[in-house]
Amino acid sequence: MGQRCSWVQATKCQLLVTSLFGMLLGLSVAILTTITYYEKHFIVISEVLLETNPMRTFLNLVLYAGICLSSLLTxxxxxxxxxxxxxxxxxxxxxxxxxxxxxxxSVQAAYWAITNGTEAEDTMMDVYDLVYEDVRNNSSNNRRQELLNIHETFLCCGKKLQFEEERNIENETCQSEITGTANEDCLQAIHNILKKHMRFVSIVMIITTIIMVYGMILTSFLCFSIHFNNSLDRKDKYVLTG
Incomplete structure (x- = not known):
């Protein structure tokens, strides 16, 4: 009996530590969600005026999912x-x-990352291509300003094309200091930004999965232990009736 009590106490201590990590993880998820939602690289793409901007929908989905996940962890x-x-x-x-x-x-998010991991990247690139082509076709000054904002935010300059017409577009929508220092086009810059961001997301998801599995093991053990103790307590109580 004493050995069993020591096992229970050890499990309780482990669950308390796991719960502390769970709270910190919930805070980390909330911070990561906030950073993602207000990240300037994502905002500049989501602010492109389209009838339905898929990037804006994606950011809203990330916000709601992050809030729910953080709340559940806490x-x-x-x-x-x-x-x-x-x-x-x-x-x-x-x-x-x-x-x-x-x-x-977490498992669902990992599965989505494996099967549709490039969806966010493709969405951002599609929006950039649309803005770029609109400017190429002599669109309004609003489109030109949007393209300029993207170039300033990503510190990139257009696409690496060989046609002089496109190079003129880049000269008009890139700042001189960006044109002189940027070694990659905007499509490559988008890829690099998403790759770096998804690396942090993957780390958080892996840690979350590990802690959740450990938490389920500990809580299930203690739940059955508490239930077993309550059953023993009820068996030890006798009521005398006259």
Whole structure:
């Protein structure tokens, strides 16, 4: 019996530490979501005036998903702490459920990254190509200003094409200091920015998956342990009736 109690106490300590990491992870997800939503490279693409700008829809989806994921991580951590501190089976069960939901969301996000990992990059490139072609076809000054804003934000200059007509467009929409220092075109710059950003997202998702699996193991063990103890307590109580 004493050995079993020591196992339970050790599991509780591990769950408290896991819950602390869960709270920090929820804060990290919230910060990463905020950075993504207000990142200047994404904003300049989402602000391009289109009938339906897919980048704006993508950013809104990221914001809602990030808020939900961060909230679930925080709730799971808080419930786990409460369940551990007060031996509440219901709190432990709900904490397990939150860990499981976040785990499923992490797996789904990883699957999306593997199968559709270039969707955001393709969307940004499509928007840039549309603006570039509109300027090439002598579009309005608004389009020209949008292209100039993209070049200034990404520190790039047009596309590496061999036609003089396109080179004239770049001369008109690139600042002289950018033209002299940029070694890559805007499509390559978009690729590099997304690659760097997705590296951080992948790291956070991997850590989230590991912590969620560990949290589910600990909460399920403690949930059954609390239930077993409650059952023993009820068996030890006798009521005498006359």
């Amino acid at each position: 709730i799971a951590a808080i419930l786990s702490v409460i369940g551990t501190w007060r031996d509440l089976e219901s709190a432990m069960a709900v904490g397990f459920l939150c860990f499981a939901v976040v785990f499923c969301a």
